Amino acid sequence: MRTDVGGVFDPEAEQAGPDDLELRGTPPGLESPEDLARVHPDAPLLVAYSRISDDWRKRNGKRAASSSWKAGKGVANQHRRNDTNAARYGAIIVHRYTDNDLSAAKRDVVRPDFVTMLRDLRRGYTKDGYRIDGVICVDQDRVQRTQRDWEDFVDALTIIPSRRFYTPSGPMDLTEEGEIIKTGVMAVVNKAESLKKARRIRDWHQDRILDGEPHSGPRPFGWEDDRKTLRPSESDYLAWAIRERIKGKAVRTLCAEAEVRNLTGTRGGKIVPQTLTQMMTAPRVCGYRSNRGELVLDAIGSPVVGKWETVCTPEEWRAVCATFGDGSTYLARGSGTARITGVPKTIKYLCSTLLRCNKYLEDQAEDGTKVLRLCNTPMGGNPAKSKTSPYVYTCPSCRKNSISGPMVDKQVTKLLVAKLKKAQATYKAPSLTWPLEGQLKQKADKLAHLEKRWEGDEISDEMFYRLAPKLEQEVKKLRREKARFEQDALHGNEPPTDVMRKWMSGEYDLEQKRRVLFEVFSAIKVEPGEKGNKVPNPRRLTPVWAS
Numbered sequence: 372m373r374t375d376v377g378g379v380f381d382p383e384a385e386q387a388g389p390d391d392l393e394l395r396g397t398p399p400g401l402e403s404p405e406d407l408a409r410v411h412p413d414a415p416l417l418v419a420y421s422r423i424s425d426d427w428r429k430r431n432g433k434r435a436a437s438s439s440w441k442a443g444k445g446v447a448n449q450h451r452r453n454d455t456n457a458a459r460y461g462a463i464i465v466h467r468y469t470d471n472d473l474s475a476a477k478r479d480v481v482r483p484d485f486v487t488m489l490r491d492l493r494r495g496y497t498k499d500g501y502r503i504d505g506v507i508c509v510d511q512d513r514v515q516r517t518q519r520d521w522e523d524f525v526d527a528l529t530i531i532p533s534r535r536f537y538t539p540s541g542p543m544d545l546t547e548e549g550e551i552i553k554t555g556v557m558a559v560v561n562k563a564e565s566l567k568k569a570r571r572i573r574d575w576h577q578d579r580i581l582d583g584e585p586h587s588g589p590r591p592f593g594w595e596d597d598r599k600t601l602r603p604s605e606s607d608y609l610a611w612a613i614r615e616r617i618k619g620k621a622v623r624t625l626c627a628e629a630e631v632r633n634l635t636g637t638r639g640g641k642i643v644p645q646t647l648t649q650m651m652t653a654p655r656v657c658g659y660r661s662n663r664g665e666l667v668l669d670a671i672g673s674p675v676v677g678k679w680e681t682v683c684t685p686e687e688w689r690a691v692c693a694t695f696g697d698g699s700t701y702l703a704r705g706s707g708t709a710r711i712t713g714v715p716k717t718i719k720y721l722c723s724t725l726l727r728c729n730k731y732l733e734d735q736a737e738d739g740t741k742v743l744r745l746c747n748t749p750m751g752g753n754p755a756k757s758k759t760s761p762y763v764y765t766c767p768s769c770r771k772n773s774i775s776g777p778m779v780d781k782q783v784t785k786l787l788v789a790k791l792k793k794a795q796a797t798y799k800a801p802s803l804t805w806p807l808e809g810q811l812k813q814k815a816d817k818l819a820h821l822e823k824r825w826e827g828d829e830i831s832d833e834m835f836y837r838l839a840p841k842l843e844q845e846v847k848k849l850r851r852e853k854a855r856f857e858q859d860a861l862h863g864n865e866p867p868t869d870v871m872r873k874w875m876s877g878e879y880d881l882e883q884k885r886r887v888l889f890e891v892f893s894a895i896k897v898e899p900g901e902k903g904n905k906v907p908n909p910r911r912l913t914p915v916w917a918s
Contacts, residue, residue, distance in 0.1 A: 394421065394446055394469040395484065397499050401465065404500045415462040415504040417537060418497065420488055421449035422470040422513045446471045449509050456539055457507055465501035466491070485514070492527035492534075507537035511557055521554070583660060583677040592637050592650050599679040608634055610682045613651050617690045621882040622647055648695060657681055657688035668819075689854035720752025720762060721780045721881065722895065725888055728766035729896040729913070750897060752776055760907070764897070772899045778907035783888070783895065786914055787874070790891055791867040798866055805856045811849040818842040893917045 402410060423445040446469050457464050468484035488506070491497050506528060508514055515521045525545050528534050535542035536554075543550045585591075585598035593606040612625045622644040629635075629642040636642055654661045658681040659674040661667060667675040674685075683691075718724065728746040736742050748768035755763045755776075762776035821842065825835040870887060873879050879887070896913040 394450055394467055394471075397466055397497070397501070398464060401463075404502070407463065407465070407501070411463060413461075415460070415535070416465045416502050417457055417462045417505045417507045418466045418468060418488060418491065418503055419450060419453040419457070419464045420468045420470075420485070420506060420508045420514060421446040421453065422482070422485075423449075423472060449513070452509050452539070453507050456509075456537065460537060460542065462505070462507070462537070464507065465503070466497040466499070485520075489523060489527045493530060495531060503534065505535040505537055505542065510538060511554060525551075525554075583675060585655070585677060585679055590637055591653070591655060593656070593682055594679065601680045601682070604632070605634060606680075606682050608632055609650060609656065612647065613656065613683050613687055613691045616651060616694055617687065619694075619883040619886050620880050624880045624882070652688075652692045652695065654688065655679070656683050657685045659685065659688070689850070693851065693854035718751075718885070719881075720764070720776060721884060722764060722776075722783055722888070723751045724749040725783075725885075725892060725895055726750040726764050726774075726779065726897050727894045728769060728772045730766070730769055730772045730899045732769055732771075746772070750774075772897060774897055774900065774911060775907040778909065779895075779897075779912065782909045782912055783892075783914075784874075787888065787891055788871055790916070791871045795867040795871075805853055807849060807852065811846070811853060814842060814846050814849060818846055889917075891917055 401407070407416070450467055450469070453467075454464060468488045470482040470484045473480055473482050492503060492506070496502055506514075506524075511521075514524050528536060529546050532546045536545055537543075543554065545551060545554065585594075590596050590598055593602060593609045594600065595602050608629060612628070615625060616622065626642050626644055626647055629647070634642060636646060640646075650656075654666055654674070655677060658676050658679065659666060660677045669675055726749065728748045728750055730746045731743045732746055734742050734744045746766060746769045748766050750764045750766050750772070752762050753765050755761060760775040760777055763773045764776055764779055765773040818839065821830070821835065821839060824830050825832075825839075874884060874887065893915040896915065898911040898913070900908065900911060
């Protein structure tokens with residue numbers, strides 16, 4: 372907590388910064404407006420403004436815990452200097468405005484306390500009724516964001532011509548021509564300096580990208596602190612997860628394995644499906660460099676390769692990306708989408724939605740006659756209290772057809788094994804070539820040629836920005852299709868004996884097993900059971916084989 376004496380910071384205040392709200396409003400212990408006017412009739416009454424663009428301690432509690440400075444320390448220091456400078460001029464600060472962790476250079480950022488300060492300047496007093504004789508801050512650039520902001524501030528301050536703007540250099544009369552010119556020039560210089568700094572940062576990042584250097588910031592999962600050398604315990608797991616995901620394993624299954632291996636994220640958190648998805652689909656796993664969610668390409672349209680050890684091959688990276696829908700990968704972050712089987716994530720039982728209710732129901736036709744209608748509703752699994760049948764498959768529509776879950780799963784497995792044995796006798800390994808490879812190369816070459824001509828000033832900006840987006844979309848679409856094709860080729864054409872072995876050995880998880888079932892069966896019809904018969908009857912099942 373902060374210690375204040377007479378509205379001035381105690382110089383012995385501790386390093387931990389106060390909460391933002393403590394740095395706003397009337398200083399503690401300040402006299403009332405009436406008492407202040409009586410005791411200090413000639414002292415200028417000032418409002419103080421403080422702003423910090425980036426207070427990472429406010430947004431990163433874990434990292435801030437290891438720092439001697441806490442969130443709010445930067446703006447607190449500015450207010451302390453404001454108090455010291457105000458005392459030099461014989462002035463008293465009656466209100467503090469604070470915008471912490473808010474940039475003054477970004478156009479869309481709203482600074483709430485700056486807006487409040489302008490409002491109070493226009494009406495001439497603070498919300499607590501103190502007269503405003505001027506504004507104090509540590510530098511002009513704390514107030515300024517754009518030239519328009521500075522003009523708004525000057526207009527609000529000089530509504531009363533006697534008011535002054537205080538900095539460490541002294542008070543300024545912003546109604547005087549010379550001061551207007553000087554501060555106006557400084558506003559332009561500050562803006563230019565801000566743009567120059569932003570450009571330097573962009574250039575620095577761009578140079579690192581083109582040189583194949585890794586990202587700055589926290590180390591990525593799978594690599595050491597140098598971001599180049601693999602950390603075996605993490606990289607081995609990540610490589611395994613990528614291979615198993617390509618084979619069809621559910622992400623939640625892969626996360627469970629991370630817990631078995633006692634692995635956590637780089638900041639100590641539990642590895643959950645969303646973060647693991649982003650780890651597996653980050654281009655860095657195969658050595659590619661990305662920036663702001665885009666794959667970085669060189670002058671000829673090839674991905675820029677980084678200077679770090681890789682976890683998998685580019686082909687494996689494309690294949691694992693293809694197992695996720697648009698919006699869920701590292702390059703297109705968003706909420707999770709349906710898995711590769713196309714079935715909902717919440718399914719817990721092997722044959723849910725594969726079974727179809729084959730009960731006939733009575734309906735009434737328009738002429739009043741009774742007609743029979745086949746229910747044909749997908750049946751889902753539900754827990755049951757029976758020890759021999761802890762779950763059953765039930766029709767959610769007619770609610771008149773249910774069957775023992777364990778019996779169905781056992782019988783369906785027998786049918787599957789018989790089908791796979793029969794298929795193995797005639798199996799031949801296919802040689803698959805993606806039919807649109809030539810089209811992808813043509814579009815990619817065309818886009819690279821267009822970019823080269825634009826960079827050489829051979830075509831106008833208008834033409835480039837009109838033609839490039841459509842080509843980029845077509846190239847991205849074709850690359851996704853190729854990745855999905857390669858992914859299907861990796862696990863969709865396994866020999867039937869391998870599929871059978873992985874099924875029986877438990878290598879397949881629930882999602883992989885369901886994927887196999889939906890490839891072999893179109894549906895399995897379930898006949899209604901006999902009333903009063905509690906013995907499971909496999910003859911109620913009729914398979915409909917996929918072509």
